[in-house]
Amino acid sequence: MKEVGSPNLADCFPVLKVVDPHGIRRRTGSYFWKLLTIFKGLVDKRLKLRNEDGYCTKNDMLDAILNNAEENSQEMYRDKIERLSLDLFVAGTDTVTSTVEWAMAELLHNPNIMSKAKAELENTIGKGNLVEASDIARLPYLQAIVKETFRLHPAVPLLPRKAEVDLEMHGYTVPKGAQVLVNMWAIGRDPKLWDNNPSLFSPERFLGSEIDFRGRSFELTPFGAGRRMCPGLPLAIRLLFLMLGLLINSFDWMLEDGIKPEDMNMDEKFGLTLGKAQPVLAVPIFKPSN
Numbered sequence: 001m002k003e004v005g006s007p008n009l010a011d012c013f014p015v016l017k018v019v020d021p022h023g024i025r026r027r028t029g030s031y032f033w034k035l036l037t038i039f040k041g042l043v044d045k046r047l048k049l050r051n052e053d054g055y056c057t058k059n060d061m062l063d064a065i066l067n068n069a070e071e072n073s074q075e076m077y078r079d080k081i082e083r084l085s086l087d088l089f090v091a092g093t094d095t096v097t098s099t100v101e102w103a104m105a106e107l108l109h110n111p112n113i114m115s116k117a118k119a120e121l122e123n124t125i126g127k128g129n130l131v132e133a134s135d136i137a138r139l140p141y142l143q144a145i146v147k148e149t150f151r152l153h154p155a156v157p158l159l160p161r162k163a164e165v166d167l168e169m170h171g172y173t174v175p176k177g178a179q180v181l182v183n184m185w186a187i188g189r190d191p192k193l194w195d196n197n198p199s200l201f202s203p204e205r206f207l208g209s210e211i212d213f214r215g216r217s218f219e220l221t222p223f224g225a226g227r228r229m230c231p232g233l234p235l236a237i238r239l240l241f242l243m244l245g246l247l248i249n250s251f252d253w254m255l256e257d258g259i260k261p262e263d264m265n266m267d268e269k270f271g272l273t274l275g276k277a278q279p280v281l282a283v284p285i286f287k288p289s290n
């Protein structure tokens with residue numbers, strides 16, 4: 001992810017792609033090859049298991065794809081299954097973990113917001129209990145926290161698009177074929193779109209608001225929009241709520257080394273995904289459920 005997100009002259013001057021001036025293409029190619037080898041091994045292992053007598057289905061994505069391939073006479077070939085697994089792994093890991101990390105960092109940085117989130121979880125599902133997908137609709141404050149995290153810290157800060165035709169926009173000419181980057185990070189902090197200090201983490205701005213992240217409100221599109229928008233959205237949303245619900249409702253948190261919330265380093269590290277410059281260091285204190 002670090003390599004793919006590094007500045008690359010070849011992105012601005014495509015003619016340099018062949019030269020690969022920073023060696024990024026060569027190195028990422030080798031990383032992806034190593035990952036692909038791991039997925040090949042996993043598929044091999046599973047196919048072998050499935051051929052054994054009394055195989056009990058794992059009921060996971062790999063079994064679902066392999067079942068589908070068998071039912072449709074191998075419509076999805078072996079190499080497609082391996083590459084699809086690699087795509088989902090690459091697209092679905094850093095995005096989810098960096099969003100969880102930013103949400104927790106903001107909650108630790110703003111203890112009053114953490115207390116409100118804890119109170120909502122305690123009153124709605126009970127102290128220490130796990131959040132289930134069916135609980136999400138009953139947790140408006142946690143929903144607002146997730147939206148506010150997406151607004152300030154979009155996991156994918158720049159959405160790539162290509163102009164299909166020559167077009168004029170705000171007095172600028174965008175030529176056909178030009179690479180266009182939609183800056184989600186800047187849109188999320190634009191004072192013309194967000195009142196009440198856009199750089200402030202304030203979930204309250206979303207309470208009672210119609211703005212959503214499913215690609216219809218263009219001021220908040222952390223999953224993109226249109227036909228190429230993120231297909232992992234339903235899974236990502238469930239993962240985020242279940243993880244955050246667990247972290248907030250089952251533990252109290254103490255910052256490491258006696259750091260005060262207001263002294264936390266909230267700098268960003270720019271890349272393909274927008275991570276924290278310094279990881280959050282906090283100690284969980286387990287709260288047994290009543």
Ligand code: HEM
Nearest residue numbers: 088091092095096155156222223224225228229230232236
């Ligand atoms: C917080 C979590 C996530 C965020 C913020 C996120 C965001 C995005 C964004 C912005 C795009 C580009 C959309 C566009 O160009 O309009 C994208 C594409 C994609 N995402 Fe996600 N994603 C997340 C989680 C996941 C998960 C969990 C998976 C699957 C397991 C996934 C799979 C994909 C795939 C396969 C694409 C490429 C789609 C295409 O090019 O047609 N994502 N994601």
